[in-house]
Amino acid sequence: MNEPASNDTPPTTMPVCWWHPGRQTGLSCTRCGRAACPDCLREASVGYQCVDCVRAGREAQRRAHPRTVAGATLAPRPVVTPVLIAVNVLLYVVTVAQARSPLDNERATLFGDWVLWPRAIAGADQWWRLVTAGFLHYGPVHLAVNMFALWVLGRDMEAQLGRVRFIAVYLVSLLGGAVSVYLFDDSNRGTAGASGAIYGLLGGILVVVLRLRLNPTAAIGLIVLNLIISVTIPNISLLGHVGGLVVGAAVTAAMVFAPARGRVVWQAAAVVVLAAACVALVLYRDSQLASVACDYQGGELLCTTPSGA
Template sequence: MSHPAGPPAAPAVCVRHPDRPTGLACTRCGRPACTDCLREASVGYQCVDCVAEGSRGVRRGTTVAGARSAGRGRPVVTFTLIALNLLVFVVTIVQARSVLEVDRADLFDEWVLVPGYVAQGEWWRLLTSGFLHFGLVHIALNMVALWMLGQQIEPVLGRWRFLATYLIALLGGSAACMLFYPVNGGVAGASGAVFGLLGAYLVVLIRMRLPVSMIMPTIFINVVISVVVPGIALLAHLGGALAGAAATAAIVYVPRTNRTALQTALLGGLTVLVVVLSVLGAARFF
């Protein structure tokens, strides 16, 4: 004896969109889901909730400095520093009305590192002098070096660590000038910071157990140029290189436990140290 069929079952609906009937389901949790809420998986399709839950359990890779090794993107800090240097150079050209004599610009006069002026309280010159350049060749060489080194180092250190290393190297070069240069000497340029990146690159290669031969020819050429070419602040380059290497060592050799806090404390301590050295240099003139 046959029985009349019951009413047809209601179609399944997406758990996230109840107004959307669907015949699909997540292969992980089995819940019905529409095409907008499914993502392709190694086997079948998973809903967005299961995908998000799975992602939370995946450990992200990091570099020796603690920066994310995946999806690091472009070296934004490097490009920003180059843009700032170029902007300052354009301003000095406009003020001086000359490409060859930019040191006549008012901004150059206010920002250049003169140890005697710093000793009188104009401490901003320790930092601002690193964004000034004496001419096209000067800024071109520094910016090309910054671009080449920044693309290698910034992804390894991460953005804020790279910026801190750059600025500490810049201040390290200024501290060397304060300690050893005459009261009325004028120093400008990003060379100290660039040499700091050379020191940083060397430390990174050693930490990653890569051949230092990758960077030694570049270091040798830059040292020779600093010695042979007149008018180059060799001690500023040396101070920047030592400061940059020290900052990078503080970043890549700290233990993983509380790494970010330790890095911040060590970089802060190095910043204080180079400033104190600058103060000691200023004390020579009293």
Template sequence: MSQPPPYPPQPGQSYQQEALPGCWWHPNRQTGLRCVRCDRPACPDCLREASVGYQCIDCVQTGQRQQQAQAVQYRKAGYGAKTVAGAVAPRTAIVTPVLIVINVLVYALTAVQAQSPMSNERAEFFQDGVLWPIGMVLRDEWWRLLTSGFLHYGLIHIAMNMLALWVLGRDLEILLGRARFIAVYFVSMFGGSAAVFAFGDANTGTAGASGAIYGLMGAMLVAVLRLKLNPGAAIGIIVINVVLSISLPGISLLGHLGGLVVGALAMVAMVYAPAKNKGAFQAGVLALITAALVGLVLYRDSELSSQLCVLLGAC
């Protein structure tokens, strides 16, 4: 059995209206609305639109204070705000100069061993690390897919590649964050090496960070398109470099194109990932790209093994 209201309703009011609670901040205002965060009743003047529903002014202020405190912690740790890739942007690039230092140190080692800054490919360390498909298949030296990305033919080769890495890497590292930048860099390097191994001359040595750097070019183009900037400069740089790769002798076009395509695909996963489970989606796409490249390498390995078996009469 229902009970009547404690007092008769005023003219123009119903019993249902009298039963509504008052706003937490304005008790004299009845409301059927509530904050999605604290569930307190609130009138429209005391509510603010949030990503999901509406929050009261107290919860909005609390959330802002928490975000500000978190931002202070990030700044103290050397980080900035989150980027379109979902990364907490570092205030300064660290991975890029570290990669440059590693490449320069490797070049210096080969130059010292060869006793020549321009003919360092004669160095033992260079010969053991260059991408040489036949040698990889015969000796199972699969590390060459990675080590070849840190070797360079002479001073001009490394100078040009390190300059490009410095120009491209700094901005992309800030945009992607350090972990994602490392992932894009190395999957691009692997893409360039896999393309050379799968489609190139099996008895020709190839080396250089160009596969990774072209991957950064592809990533930069995707980032420019995602941020809705003018892509003319990025497209122009890529076209010029591809034309040079085709026209100049001794340059691995396959390594460049392989890195470019893989880097662009990896960047698509980074900046177009759904907001929900962004990190898991990005990791999953990178894993799929890597698995596809591994499959390509294994297929080419089987093909070369069969050819060498016939040539050497070891079948």
């Protein structure tokens, strides 16, 4: 006589967690399909992934977007450097058109309004000259030499720092070179050119080389050679070069030696502090040139000082 079939189904054994064999679970990773307990799953864009898949995804993302020594995403090609070159060339073309001469373009109205003339800064509060002068050049040779140097140095520095940090280093270096001229040079002499910013990139290259623990001999030799040229060739602003070099090295050091935790905050704070220090030095120099008096006569700005500063 046959036994009646039982209606009871045998209990089904639940899978166990891949990482915790003693834990049964009905959950699994949406990426690899392995069983995982709630402690071993992390929320993803679609479903939940196990800790191994999350770690692998982060590593893949890190490899796909490598970081530079300053913590920036490695850019495939320079963008800021050619834009800066284009701006410098465009402004040179404007001055040539105004002066109707490629060699005597300093006679242009724009050149007169933007050149770094300390007396106009102190007597007429034309502070913009500290920045705008860095985008003007005396003739085609001056422009060509600076733009070639900017292209060579700018590509490497932009790749190492990232675009935003590179802009910060360039502009603060430019300001540092201008402030050095404003502090120590003849107050009645005009100065222009991107050399201060370019020397800042030179100082930055040396700092990056040291940070990467590479041989700094070539970088040091290049800096020394350029300083010798600044001293031996007349009509070159050694003060602007040295000021840009020092400030550029300082701000780059803040970029590449900032601690990984809170790196962006540290870097931004360093840029603000250095820029504020430059502004403070400008105010100090203003107080020294308090006797300068400026006035427009016949549409031309004339600045004089009884002290002859």
